[in-house]
Amino acid sequence: MKQYNTFVFENEINWQEVPEEKLGYFLWDSAAEYNVYFRMCFLKGEGIALRMRCDETKLRAVGKVRDDRVWEDSCMEMFICPFEDRQEYVNFEINCKGVYLSQFGASRADRVFIKELTDVEAHVTTEITDDGWSLELFVPCKLISEVYAQEFKADKCTIKGNFTKCGDLTEYTHYISYSKLAGLDAGFHNPQYFSKIMVDERN
Numbered sequence: 001m002k003q004y005n006t007f008v009f010e011n012e013i014n015w016q017e018v019p020e021e022k023l024g025y026f027l028w029d030s031a032a033e034y035n036v037y038f039r040m041c042f043l044k045g046e047g048i049a050l051r052m053r054c055d056e057t058k059l060r061a062v063g064k065v066r067d068d069r070v071w072e073d074s075c076m077e078m079f080i081c082p083f084e085d086r087q088e089y090v091n092f093e094i095n096c097k098g099v100y101l102s103q104f105g106a107s108r109a110d111r112v113f114i115k116e117l118t119d120v121e122a123h124v125t126t127e128i129t130d131d132g133w134s135l136e137l138f139v140p141c142k143l144i145s146e147v148y149a150q151e152f153k154a155d156k157c158t159i160k161g162n163f164t165k166c167g168d169l170t171e172y173t174h175y176i177s178y179s180k181l182a183g184l185d186a187g188f189h190n191p192q193y194f195s196k197i198m199v200d201e202r203n
Contacts, residue, residue, distance in 0.1 A: 002179055002195040007202045008042040008156055013049055015039060017202070023165060025177045032056070032172035034132075036076065036165040042154040042199050047141050050092075052076045052163065053134035060170045061097040067113055070095040072169040076135055080161040081191060082144050082152055089161070089191050090114065090147065096133045098126040104147050108189030118146035156201050160194040 006019055023036040036054040043049055056074055063070040071077075073095035081089040087106045094100040102122060103111040115121075120143040126135045144152035165176040166188070177188065179195045 003198060004040070004178070004195055005198045005200065006039075006041045008044050008154065008199050009202070010044050013041060013043055015051065018051075021163075021178065023163060023176045023178045025180050027175040027177055027181060030174040030176065032174040034165060034174060034176060036176050038078075038163045038178070040078070040161075040163070040197070044154055045141065047143070047154055048080065048082070048139040050078050050137040050139075051134065052078075052165075053132065054165055055132040056096075056165075056167070056170075057130070057132055058171045059096050059128065059133065060167060061095050061099070062169075063095050063097075063099045065099065066115065067101045068099055070099055070101050071166050073099075074133065074167050074170055075165070077164040077166065077188065078137065078161065079164070079188060079191070079194065080139075080159065080197075081194060082159050083148065083150060084158055086148065086150075087191070088148065089194070090139075090144070091189070092122060092137055092139065094124055094126065094135050094137065096126055096128055098124045098135070100124050100137075107191070108187065114143070114147055118143055120146060155199075157199050159197045159199065160191070161197050162188065162190075162194045164188045
């Protein structure tokens with residue numbers, strides 16, 4: 001199992017200290033091999049923070065409102081199972097205009113939209129440049145706690161997750177993953193192949 005090592009910050013995130021990793025698996029006959037990178041960390045007692053960037057420039061952004069079919073657009077995604085003793089995971093899928101889809105469940109077949117479980121929203125920003133696009137996502141502890149009906153403190157822990165890039169209806173269809181996955185049937189919804197994420201205190 002692949003492993004990503006990161007940190008929990010006490011008051012303010014120093015992104016220069018957050019390890020950056022590259023998505024290395026191009027899946028299911030991808031027509032493009034974009035360079036995609038992510039950094040993820042915790043802000044103690046506050047939530048999960050993510051930054052992703054890629055060099056995709058031929059963009060598609062048809063999804064306009066929350067929970068639209070953003071995976072068909074130029075899209076980057078985070079899948080996180082925030083409790084070591086739970087099977088359910090949350091997925092946040094974000095297109096290049098900052099429209100996002102978020103769901104909860106134990107498999108691809110039993111997803112529930114997060115907006116049906118809590119009024120707390122994630123915070124998303126995106127930026128498009130001549131060289132590609134990037135996103136920043138923050139998932140509050142309160143959102144995780146209400147979705148799982150279990151307190152989430154964003155503290156030192158070991159969890160599982162994956163970070164992905166896709167674009168089903170973009171000019172160059174692509175599926176890129178940090179974790180090595182299996183067949184196309186479950187797509188990115190393969191929690192048994194998620195990577196281990198070690199969240200530790202900074203020295």
